[in-house]
Amino acid sequence: MKPVIPLARPDLGPDAAAAVADVLASGWLVQGPAVAAFEGLVAQRCAVPHGVACSSGTAALHLALEALQLPRGSKVVVPGYTFPATINVVLLSGLVPVIADVDPATFNVDVDSALRAFDGDDGSTDGSTAAVLLAVHQFGLPAPLEVLGPACVERGMVVIEDAACALGASLEIEGRPRPAGSLGAMGCFSFHPRKIVTTGEGGMVTTGDAELDERLRRLRNHGMQAGPDGLLFVEAGFNYRLTEMQGALGVSQMARLDDLLADRQRIAAGYLARLPALERLGVLPPVVPAGATPTWQTFQCRIPATADLDQVIGSMRAEGVEVNFGAHALHQHPAYSEALRASTGLRGATEARARGLALPVPGGLTDREMDRVIDTLAAVVR
Numbered sequence: 001m002k003p004v005i006p007l008a009r010p011d012l013g014p015d016a017a018a019a020v021a022d023v024l025a026s027g028w029l030v031q032g033p034a035v036a037a038f039e040g041l042v043a044q045r046c047a048v049p050h051g052v053a054c055s056s057g058t059a060a061l062h063l064a065l066e067a068l069q070l071p072r073g074s075k076v077v078v079p080g081y082t083f084p085a086t087i088n089v090v091l092l093s094g095l096v097p098v099i100a101d102v103d104p105a106t107f108n109v110d111v112d113s114a115l116r117a118f119d120g121d122d123g124s125t126d127g128s129t130a131a132v133l134l135a136v137h138q139f140g141l142p143a144p145l146e147v148l149g150p151a152c153v154e155r156g157m158v159v160i161e162d163a164a165c166a167l168g169a170s171l172e173i174e175g176r177p178r179p180a181g182s183l184g185a186m187g188c189f190s191f192h193p194r195k196i197v198t199t200g201e202g203g204m205v206t207t208g209d210a211e212l213d214e215r216l217r218r219l220r221n222h223g224m225q226a227g228p229d230g231l232l233f234v235e236a237g238f239n240y241r242l243t244e245m246q247g248a249l250g251v252s253q254m255a256r257l258d259d260l261l262a263d264r265q266r267i268a269a270g271y272l273a274r275l276p277a278l279e280r281l282g283v284l285p286p287v288v289p290a291g292a293t294p295t296w297q298t299f300q301c302r303i304p305a306t307a308d309l310d311q312v313i314g315s316m317r318a319e320g321v322e323v324n325f326g327a328h329a330l331h332q333h334p335a336y337s338e339a340l341r342a343s344t345g346l347r348g349a350t351e352a353r354a355r356g357l358a359l360p361v362p363g364g365l366t367d368r369e370m371d372r373v374i375d376t377l378a379a380v381v382r
């Protein structure tokens, strides 16, 4: 039996265990100095003044939406191909999701479809303008905010980045690379083990807005605020705090961020160099638009339109190559049927789900292992 090539593998480095042991010895286990240090490092990396750590990427998205204090029923545009946490938080906040289609070449939101969704031009809703764009940087590739950002400003819409996979990504705007997490009013990160940096579970909201920062901090901690009259509960909030053990892991991971990103770039370059040989079989590489620098949290190619994705995944796994589909087409799940734009069919999202195949990206993947992945894929789709 050949050894299994895993889809991903958290890369914690030699200092993580000692950092967590120090926290355990200190006795301060929840939201203290280690969490504050982690927040500072992520905010600095995103070139914004504030980072608010929380218990998951989903919690970060939920906090960001709640911090805006939108009237119930406000519309939030979400891409139709994503991890469903993106739309779940919209529904849980009493807001109305409007689904825009995606471009199956980049797996990111399609600009024209998003613009129609902004203006209620898709026939699915009452025709009013949306309040928020939840811009997913799918698999760590920045969404086309160089176009959609100004379109949101024109309409008075707020951009929240779902940057779950995008710590370290950037997008050129007016000739200058700008980090993910600084491209909207708030950036929401996940530190799940499949992400670039992990704390086990964990998340963070980055923002340049001091008022939003204050509100996010209050909401993650039961709505509590310290003032001259002591600690008061000034609104209903959540417990979305991060533990100190996770904060310490985050600090030790941030010291390795550039190395972790460089390793992903190396692996992606390796796949991009090998995939042209499979184009005659109908396998297509992911497309990176000019000006965008992805993290390659996931490296997802497209299998031929005639191939069956489940079969390809099953056959590759049987050969010890762990592959998977990357995300979900929301309209294929019953929880979101209300949010559907019945007429357009969300063709891009359907194609992304049917053809998108995520290849293994564990840290340290060797050239020989990449050869094996690509040879196995060729044999399976042939």
Ligand SMILES: Cc1ncc(COP(=O)(O)O)c(C=O)c1O
Pocket (backbone or CB within 6 Å): 056, 057, 058, 059, 082, 083, 085, 086, 136, 138, 162, 164, 165, 189, 190, 191, 192, 202, 203
């Ligand atoms: C695009 C996107 N948004 C949100 C999330 C949710 O993050 P978490 O699992 O940390 O709650 C994920 C996680 O996979 C994701 O990929």
